[in-house]
Amino acid sequence: MSYKHLKHFIDTLEKAGELIRIKTYVDPKLEIAEITDRVSKSPGGGKALLFENTGYDFPVLINSMGSYKRMCLALGVQELDDVASEIEGLFKMLSKPKESILDKLSMLPKLSQFASWMPKVVSGKGSCQEVVMADPDLAKLPVMQCWPKDGGPFITLPVIHTKDPNNGSRNVGMYRMQVFDKTMTGMHWHKHKVSAKHFMEYKKLNKRMPVAVILGGDPVYTYSATAPLPENVDEYMLAGFLRKRKVELVKCITQPELEVPADADFVIEGYVDPGEELIWEGPFGDHTGYYSLADWYPRFHVTCITHRKDAVYPSTIVGIPPQEDAWIGKATERIFLAPIKMTLVPEIVDMDMPVEGVFHNLVIAQIKKDYAGQAQKVMNAMWGAGQMMFNKILVVTDEGTGIQDYKQLAQYVFRHLNPATDIYLSQGPMDVLDHSCSKMGFGGKMCIDGTKKYEEEIDENYELGITNYELKEAVLMERFPEIKGVNAALLKMDISCLLVAVEKNRPFHIKELNDRLYELPEMAGIKMVLYVEHTVDVSDLPSALWRFCNNLDPKRDSFVVNLPLPNGKRRAGIGFDGTLKTRILDNFERDWPNIIVADDATIRKVDEKWKALDLGPFIASPSLKYKHQIYGEEAVVQQ
Structure with missing residues (x-):
């Protein structure tokens, strides 16, 4: 609808x-x-x-x-998988051989339906232009500051329109906008984004770049701006498909090269001058749960603000998961499963992006496995596709297990995992917001092959062994004073993974500790150890995994051990360093951001007015859980 x-x-x-x-x-x-x-x-x-x-x-x-x-209401569906099923049906219909004139004629109604989804520019003004601010002023909008260390107020749900100056193709994306004064914001588009490419084309031409930003309207506009579409696909075609009605666009008043949805709540028109000096934008409490550090971005100058008479300002917050963006990500996961299956990875059965992985950090793919090495084939295909290139940890499994039941999934993956042969490390482009990379936007990746192995994939020199379910956490903490917490609960579930919280105090500490741990008889058969900062509560598995995934560069921070056995074979284990990295202890040169928590004054204000808000029983601030885990008032700046 x-x-x-x-x-x-x-x-x-x-x-x-x-x-x-x-x-x-x-x-x-x-x-x-x-x-x-x-x-x-x-x-x-x-x-x-x-x-x-x-x-x-x-x-x-x-x-x-x-x-x-x-999310289903926003997209007008009963289930998110309904959209994927419809897309899959369309792919099959279009790719089906047309052998007769009747087959071809049967396509006409569907082609007509396609045409009804295409955006259309209409004449005159839209309801988004009912009110034109005589003196455009962003200070008249309720732009939020979400977190105490944010660089200022940010527009967090902007739908941003740009065009390629050479061919006129439109891009609709979502990039945060820090408000600096009444007519200027930053424009936080990363170098991998289409709008950034448009910007570079305008820079070559030495021309001002027109930009239009909408807020509100049909929620499908907001979703479509976040969707990982190919560059040549108009986001408003996706919006028309989802709403089963074409998007009607009107020309902007001061930037007539651009068109925006007629029914939007707000339109902010303006330009970016590629010849102008960049502005220092940020920091910003981001969807990773950490502050993204300040950096240089283009200036956006506002030339006009229009709005509906009954306009509502839409906004969102991002921070420690789960937040609203997790459900937007879930929609993308379900909707884009069909295109991935039909065009890229035909063997894929299902896909899941756990909340703790904040989209790009952790992706699980289930495949129909028919031959040796198929998991690696899928790995290469997915890392080479669109925004999947930012994926850090990819887990591939087969039809022997479901992937929605994480306990069952983990049991299956670890049962079939040889840490020495079934974990593949690579490197490539990473999300600019990934702070764990040694170089911004470039870092390590990992694929865990958790499929049942064919004979060709098994290395007979290794013995997988049986996990020691009787490992005593207290014994490890007594032997190694730097260990401040151990979670061995997964071992008792037949999941061969141990979580360890460590207070590092010397260079190469985690690698050294990992080697010493694996020398212990009690560690026999334990395939994987995940190390996190000593302030992390390892008994809180979702929180610990969120911290671990954010702080890990798999290629740099993984340590495989191969131990000889009396029978001439070997047993293998692997440790992953998911702790904070510093120059002194880790030779890490970049600044390390802090996790996001509310300040005490704001928590107290909300506590005091909670009853008046009529939101039901009191809910304590989620920030209280993480207060002791922050590193100080600011990011950890390397010395």
Whole structure:
């Protein structure tokens, strides 16, 4: 279904019991984010929140797609897999041989349907232009500051329009925008993004680059801007397909080269001058759960702001998972499974991106395995495709297990894993926000082949052995004072993996400790050890895995051990260093960001007004869980 405007979606959420209106005054600076963080981490993602009293003329909608149900409502489907099934059906129909004239004629209705999804530019003004600010001023919008160490207020849900100056092809993407003054923001597009490529083309031509930003409208616009589409596919074609109705566009007022959806809530028009000096933008509490460090980005100059008479300002927060973006990512995981299967990896059966992996860090792929080396074939195909090139850890398994039950999955993977032969290390492009890479945007990758092995894939020189389920955590901590916590619970579940919290105090400490641990008889058969910082609670498995995945460069931080056995064979284990890296202890030259937590003053303010918010039983700040894990007031700056 299509939504006429954002208020239509709000009404739908309210009728479904998925929205709470908050009439008490709440400050967009830090307070909205703190309330939303508490609600979004509630079971099932809590509710969507509409803050109606912010000190501005416009209410703020947040967490509107922050659950499975609300994500389905946003896309107008009963289940997210319904979209994938429809896409798969279209692929099969289009690729089916057309042997007769009747076969070809049968395609006409479907081709007509395709045409009905294509965006269309209409004449005149749209409802997004009902009000034109005589003096454009971003300070009149309730732009939020989400976290205390953010560089300032950021527009967090902007749908940004640019065009290639050479062929006129449109790109619609989502890149955060730090507000610097009433008519200027940063434009945080990474070098891998299409808009950044457009920017470089304008730079070659020495021309100003027109840019238009919308907020609101049909929530499908917001989702489509985040979708990992090929460069030559218009995001509004995807939006038209999802809403089963074409997107109607109108020309911008001061940047007429660009068109925007007529039913958007806000339009911010302007330009980027490629010849202008860049601006120092950030830091920003990002979806990784860490602050992304400040860097140089283009300046966006506002030339016009228009909006609907009844405009609602949509926003989101990102931070320590789970947040609203986890559900947007879940939609992408389900929707884009079909195109991956039909065009890239035909053997893929299912795919999952665990929340703890914050999208790019951890991906699980289930395949129909028919021959030796197929997991490696899939690895190469996926790492070479679009935004999958940013994937850090890829786990490949087969139809012998499901991948939604993580316990069953882990048991299966470790049962068939030889740490010495079934873990593949590589390197390549990484997300610019990945702070663990020794060089920004370039680092290590790992594929774990957790499939059942064919004879050709088995190295007979190794003995996998049986895990020692009687390992005593206290014994390890007594022998090694630097070990501050051990979680051996997975061993008791037939998952051959140990979590260890370590307080590092010397160079190469983790490698040395890993070697010494594996010399112990108690470690016999344990295939993998994950090391995290001593401040991490290893008994909290989701939190520990989130920290581990963020802090690991698999190629640099992995240590394989091969130990001889009396029978002439060997047993293997592997350790992974998921701790904080520094120059002194790890020869790591980049600054290391801090994790994101709310400040005490904001937590106290929200505690005090909680009852007046009518949000139900009191929810304590999620930040309290992580306060002791921060490294100080700022990022760890290398000395």
